Amino acid sequence: MKSTSLARIYLVFLLVVGGIFLPHPPASAHSPTSYFTAGKWPTSQVISYGINIGFPTGSWRSRLVEAKDQWNNSASTGEPKIYWYLADDVNHGSAGDPCGISGFNTAAIFWNDLDYLGSNWVAATRLCPQTLNSTIYNFTIEFDSTRSNWYSGNADNPGGNVDFWSVATHEFGHALGFWEHIPESDGACPDDSTRATMCPSTYLGTERQRTVSPHDVHTFDAAY
Ligand SMILES: [Zn+2]
Ligand SMILES: [Zn+2]
Numbered sequence: 001m002k003s004t005s006l007a008r009i010y011l012v013f014l015l016v017v018g019g020i021f022l023p024h025p026p027a028s029a030h031s032p033t034s035y036f037t038a039g040k041w042p043t044s045q046v047i048s049y050g051i052n053i054g055f056p057t058g059s060w061r062s063r064l065v066e067a068k069d070q071w072n073n074s075a076s077t078g079e080p081k082i083y084w085y086l087a088d089d090v091n092h093g094s095a096g097d098p099c100g101i102s103g104f105n106t107a108a109i110f111w112n113d114l115d116y117l118g119s120n121w122v123a124a125t126r127l128c129p130q131t132l133n134s135t136i137y138n139f140t141i142e143f144d145s146t147r148s149n150w151y152s153g154n155a156d157n158p159g160g161n162v163d164f165w166s167v168a169t170h171e172f173g174h175a176l177g178f179w180e181h182i183p184e185s186d187g188a189c190p191d192d193s194t195r196a197t198m199c200p201s202t203y204l205g206t207e208r209q210r211t212v213s214p215h216d217v218h219t220f221d222a223a224y
Contacts, residue, residue: 032223035198038127038179039134040223041080047175049107049139050086052094056111059152060164064109066154067168070197070210071176074217079224080176098128098138107139107175114144122147122202123167125174139175143167149204159205166202166209173198173212178220188215 032040041047051061068082075081092101092108101108114121121144128138143150143164151161181200182188189199195206196213212220 032219035180035182035219036177036223037132038130038177039132039136040177041136043078043080043224045080045105046085047080047082047107047139048085048105049082049109050090050092051084051088052108052110053089053091054111054145055089055109055143056152059154063152063154063165064168067165067210068172070169070212071172071220074212074220076221076224079220082172082175092140096124096126096140096142098126098140101138101140104137110140110142111145112142113146114142115146122162123171125171127175127177127179136177141168141171141175143171154210157205157207161205163202163207163210166197166207169197169212170202170209173216173220176220177223178216182215182219188213 051064055061065084068084072081086106086108090108092106092110094110094112096110096112098107114124117124123141123143125139125141127136129136147162149161150164151157152164154165157163157166178198182196182198184200186196186199188194188196191203193208194213195203195208196215197209197211198216198219199209202209
């Protein structure tokens, strides 16, 4: 029986005012061992996921599709891809534990109250089994259902809102095994339109992280 550690849950923090500067060392650029520290999917894995009961319909689901396609469209031969193959609105409960979902490759996406993680959390991704050098076989992504300032459209994100598409692309990156964030201090994380998707935070009222950047892609390529 495999087990998982839930001690490390990644998310996007909100930056409400300006930027933050963390004392990260320089990124060891593009090294899989620096970024894919929670295991990898098998070569050429087709990763299926279902949407849990309660997840909003319409534009929200459209953004999920577009988010995973950012990674699929940039994937090279041998790299895993994500598909929405499972039955819609499957009931996987509410825990968001990817090891608690029965079966191989039955990942799920939840619309959950994440207040238990703190007020700034907008989403969280977990992997199973989530250990160094492991073979990943499931994931869960939870989006905060209590947040009033989500923007689920695909036009310019109005000021003050959290861009759902950007957050979804970021979380799918984690789900694919891109576990560690590119450090804020890295040149790939500027406060402008070139900001990489896998930077650790997102700016309100922007839509910069909807599409994967060259740094996201070549780090992913280096791992797979
Ligand atoms: Zn993250
Ligand atoms: Zn790079």
